[in-house]
Amino acid sequence: MLNRRVISPKGWPRVKAPGQTTYMKSLLLSAALLLFPAILPAVTQIDLNQSWFFRVDPAASGESAGWQEQLPAEAAPVSLPHTWNIGKYDDYEGIAWYFRTFEIPAELSRKHIELHFNGTFYSSRVWLNGVEIGRHEGGYTAYYFDISAHLQPTNYLAVEIDNRPSASTIPGLALRLRSSNNVWYDWWHYGGIVRDVFLTVNEALLIRRQRIRSDINDSNATLHDMVFLENNSRQNAAVVLRLAAVDPGGQTAAETSETFSLPPGVLNKSVSLKLANIHRWSIDQPNLYRLSAKLESGGKVLDIRQDTFGLRQIEIRDRHLLINGEHVRLSGMTRHEESPWEGLAETPGTMRYDYDDMKALQVTLTRPVHYPQNSYIFDYADRNGILFIPEIPVWQFSEKQLSDPKVVALAKQQMREMIEQNANHPSIFAWSVSNESEMSTPGGRAYFHALRDMIREIDPDRFVSFADDSLPAVDRAEDAAAQDADFLMMNQYFGSWAGPKSGLVPALDKINRVFPGKMLIISEFGTPGIFAADSVAGDQLRVETIREQMAEFARRDWIAGAIFWCYQDYKSHHNLWPGVQEGYVDIGVVDEYRQRRPSYQAWKDANAPATLAAEWNEWAYKVPSGFTIAVAPKSEKELPSYPLHDYLLRWEVRDERGTLLASGEKSLPLLNSAETISGQLPENLASRKLALHVQLLRPTGFAAAEGTFEWRHEEDGGQTIPEMKGIVVPKE
Numbered sequence: 023m024l025n026r027r028v029i030s031p032k033g034w035p036r037v038k039a040p041g042q043t044t045y046m047k048s049l050l051l052s053a054a055l056l057l058f059p060a061i062l063p064a065v066t067q068i069d070l071n072q073s074w075f076f077r078v079d080p081a082a083s084g085e086s087a088g089w090q091e092q093l094p095a096e097a098a099p100v101s102l103p104h105t106w107n108i109g110k111y112d113d114y115e116g117i118a119w120y121f122r123t124f125e126i127p128a129e130l131s132r133k134h135i136e137l138h139f140n141g142t143f144y145s146s147r148v149w150l151n152g153v154e155i156g157r158h159e160g161g162y163t164a165y166y167f168d169i170s171a172h173l174q175p176t177n178y179l180a181v182e183i184d185n186r187p188s189a190s191t192i193p194g195l196a197l198r199l200r201s202s203n204n205v206w207y208d209w210w211h212y213g214g215i216v217r218d219v220f221l222t223v224n225e226a227l228l229i230r231r232q233r234i235r236s237d238i239n240d241s242n243a244t245l246h247d248m249v250f251l252e253n254n255s256r257q258n259a260a261v262v263l264r265l266a267a268v269d270p271g272g273q274t275a276a277e278t279s280e281t282f283s284l285p286p287g288v289l290n291k292s293v294s295l296k297l298a299n300i301h302r303w304s305i306d307q308p309n310l311y312r313l314s315a316k317l318e319s320g321g322k323v324l325d326i327r328q329d330t331f332g333l334r335q336i337e338i339r340d341r342h343l344l345i346n347g348e349h350v351r352l353s354g355m356t357r358h359e360e361s362p363w364e365g366l367a368e369t370p371g372t373m374r375y376d377y378d379d380m381k382a383l384q385v386t387l388t389r390p391v392h393y394p395q396n397s398y399i400f401d402y403a404d405r406n407g408i409l410f411i412p413e414i415p416v417w418q419f420s421e422k423q424l425s426d427p428k429v430v431a432l433a434k435q436q437m438r439e440m441i442e443q444n445a446n447h448p449s450i451f452a453w454s455v456s457n458e459s460e461m462s463t464p465g466g467r468a469y470f471h472a473l474r475d476m477i478r479e480i481d482p483d484r485f486v487s488f489a490d491d492s493l494p495a496v497d498r499a500e501d502a503a504a505q506d507a508d509f510l511m512m513n514q515y516f517g518s519w520a521g522p523k524s525g526l527v528p529a530l531d532k533i534n535r536v537f538p539g540k541m542l543i544i545s546e547f548g549t550p551g552i553f554a555a556d557s558v559a560g561d562q563l564r565v566e567t568i569r570e571q572m573a574e575f576a577r578r579d580w581i582a583g584a585i586f587w588c589y590q591d592y593k594s595h596h597n598l599w600p601g602v603q604e605g606y607v608d609i610g611v612v613d614e615y616r617q618r619r620p621s622y623q624a625w626k627d628a629n630a631p632a633t634l635a636a637e638w639n640e641w642a643y644k645v646p647s648g649f650t651i652a653v654a655p656k657s658e659k660e661l662p663s664y665p666l667h668d669y670l671l672r673w674e675v676r677d678e679r680g681t682l683l684a685s686g687e688k689s690l691p692l693l694n695s696a697e698t699i700s701g702q703l704p705e706n707l708a709s710r711k712l713a714l715h716v717q718l719l720r721p722t723g724f725a726a727a728e729g730t731f732e733w734r735h736e737e738d739g740g741q742t743i744p745e746m747k748g749i750v751v752p753k754e
Contacts (some may be wrong), residue, residue: 065327067221068221073122075100076121077096078119090152102218103367104214107185115185115211118182124176124177125176135169138164138218138221141396144160144185144191144211145191146158146159146181148167148179150172150179159435160432160439161216161366161393162393164397185214187207189423191432195207197419197422207415207418208596225325227255228317229327230250232329232446233250233445233446234247235483236331246294247265247292249290251289252289253288258286260320261282261283263291264318265277265313265316266314266316267312267314269297269301270301302333302335305352306666307721308407308722310330343582349658351663352664353661356546356585357588359395360593361616375616377406387583400450401447406722409451411453413453413456414433414454415436430469438476441453452486453484453487455470455474457513458489461502467503486508488503491520494532497536498536507540509540509541512542514544514547517553523571534580544581546586549564561619561621568586568628581661583661590612592614630656631656631662631666634728635652636649638712645733646703649731650698650701651701667691670688671688672687673685673687675703683704683709683712711733711735712732712733716730
């Protein structure tokens with residue numbers, strides 16, 4: 023995570039309607055800068071998300087009409103992030119433009135100023151003051167342009183976006199499916215400036231990024247930080263680079279400095295620090311450190327960069343996944359970045375709501391979908407303990423596409439951008455280079471080797487794999503690119519697209535025979551509603567899939583994880599109900615509006631890492647005097663299962679009026695076997711109904727398991743069961 027000062031003065035910059043004058047309160051910017059004297063010498067980030075204008079260009083005539091030089095008529099005001107594929111232009115595929123003006127105060131005119139885009143779908147061309155300053159292809163990664171030489175006191179910015187796919191775009195036409203005439207990719211083509219835009223103001227010397235790696239030995243660690251420096255002047259500069267590592271408690275854990283000469287151009291500087299008594303990162307103890315890099319010259323601070331990182335060891339050993347030496351079997355679900363109200367142009371509120379809900383669903387592992395995620399989501403995973411396998415959107419590509427030099431080059435570009443922007447996130451443990459493509463072909467294997475070798479060069483500490491839906495068809499491991507992956511990922515839809523559900527067990531048994539040394543993660547499974555008569559029946563099939571297939575995965579300890587497709591229904595042109603040309607794929611545990619289906623609770627129950635039970639201590643015409651709660655972790659023979667450190671058991675009892683009668687909690691430093699906890703109730707209760715609510719809480723605050731156990735007076739429907747001490751009715 024990058025920490026830099028952001029300036030977004032209300033009302034600045036402002037743009038008036040087409041044909042009217044534009045202006046900006048430059049003095050307001052100067053005043054805003056003075057509010058942050060400690061940051062002033064280093065980088066300042068200026069938000070540009072407001073005051074844009076938008077217009078579609080179906081005839082692709084905007085450039086010839088001079089839109090790159092002057093705002094066209096009929097342009098509509100918008101704010102960023104923005105996608106045009108909601109509302110009036112819902113299914114528009116083609117070119118559209120974005121425009122805005124901004125001013126640069128004279129005191130900034132000699133600074134190094136860059137224009138940053140965090141995501142534009144799909145390809146972009148950018149003009150500043152009528153001059154094309156650059157292009158970018160790829161809808162989910164960030165890029166920037168040095169605009170210092172092109173700036174004027176008042177500046178006109180124009181951005182052309184094209185969301186049309188082809189056989190050589192990524193994502194692109196799924197030519198593996200050519201025979202079915204299903205050559206689109208199976209999610210919506212949300213065109214637009216879909217993530218934040220901002221300016222950065224620097225001195226000529228700056229820190230571009232850091233790449234933080236670590237070696238861990240017991241309670242100590244050595245950090246290896248590669249600091250990517252730039253000198254945009256024409257002269258050597260004597261500089262001091264200072265590094266400081268701050269621990270999760272906010273204390274400086276280590277610091278160092280180095281003096282050297284920074285020549286014009288780019289210099290990558292390697293610096294090491296030693297940390298003692300470290301706090302490791304894990305799914306339930308997501309401890310984050312911060313590494314601050316400060317560049318100085320002549321006693322002046324030129325730039326400051328701060329990135330968070332985590333110290334953890336993730337291994338694959340004997341076909342098992344280990345985090346910090348502990349065997350884990352994880353589960354989760356995928357999620358598309360989209361909703362009916364924002365599409366791909368998501369804001370933090372939507373992302374936070376969905377991921378909080380997914381944590382309530384016990385998600386500890388996800389891919390998370392077919393494309394690089396918003397940086398907010400990676401930060402969330404770091405803070406809340408979710409392992410990620412990010413992927414570039416090479417979806418359903420044919421061997422011909424995978425052999426196309428243009429496709430390979432573009433895939434490398436997108437993978438490199440994703441890694442360089444996100445490699446410090448401890449939540450990421452592997453990279454995926456494709457999904458459901460023809461990888462078990464000569465061209466597919468060559469593609470995988472090219473991407474894998476590049477990844478190992480720039481990020482040697484992480485695993486590399488891809489999502490494969492053809493593993494059961496492989497007869498010889500040496501014929502498949504999967505044999506050269508660090509672990510297997512299997513997309514399987516037995517019971518729907520892949521055939522009868524009875525095919526799952528033979529498929530898993532064959533994979534075990536063909537790849538006897540490989541760990542497997544089920545990278546997709548689920549049930550689309552279209553395989554039933556209606557949505558209600560489809561979700562009942564989904565519930566059966568969850569219960570039956572998770573049990574099959576659990577029986578095979580070489581299956582280290584399972585990822586359900588999908589959290590929410592998502593927009594598409596395909597896999598819809600008969601006769602529907604566009605809409606939402608009925609496949610989520612919640613619908614597109616986040617309304618929960620029965621499969622939501624089925625997944626939540628199946629994926630709790632522990633079980634809860636309770637008994638009342640008195641029964642038969644008497645109100646209970648107390649109760650006993652039993653909590654037990656799942657074993658390594660179950661999925662999910664992982665060590666439970668520093669959990670908290672919390673309980674409360676209420677009567678039929680909701681009055682709190684008793685409550686309590688117990689800390690569980692290590693829950694590695696069943697434990698019981700007893701509680702007492704007040705004497706002489708006159709209640710006819712009691713409800714005991716129990717929660718097992720993670721250290722991060724989310725409930726890992728919870729249940730409500732009710733007692734009712736026998737005359738009100740209680741049962742007489744001699745072998746029980748009370749009447750336990752699990753609440754639906």
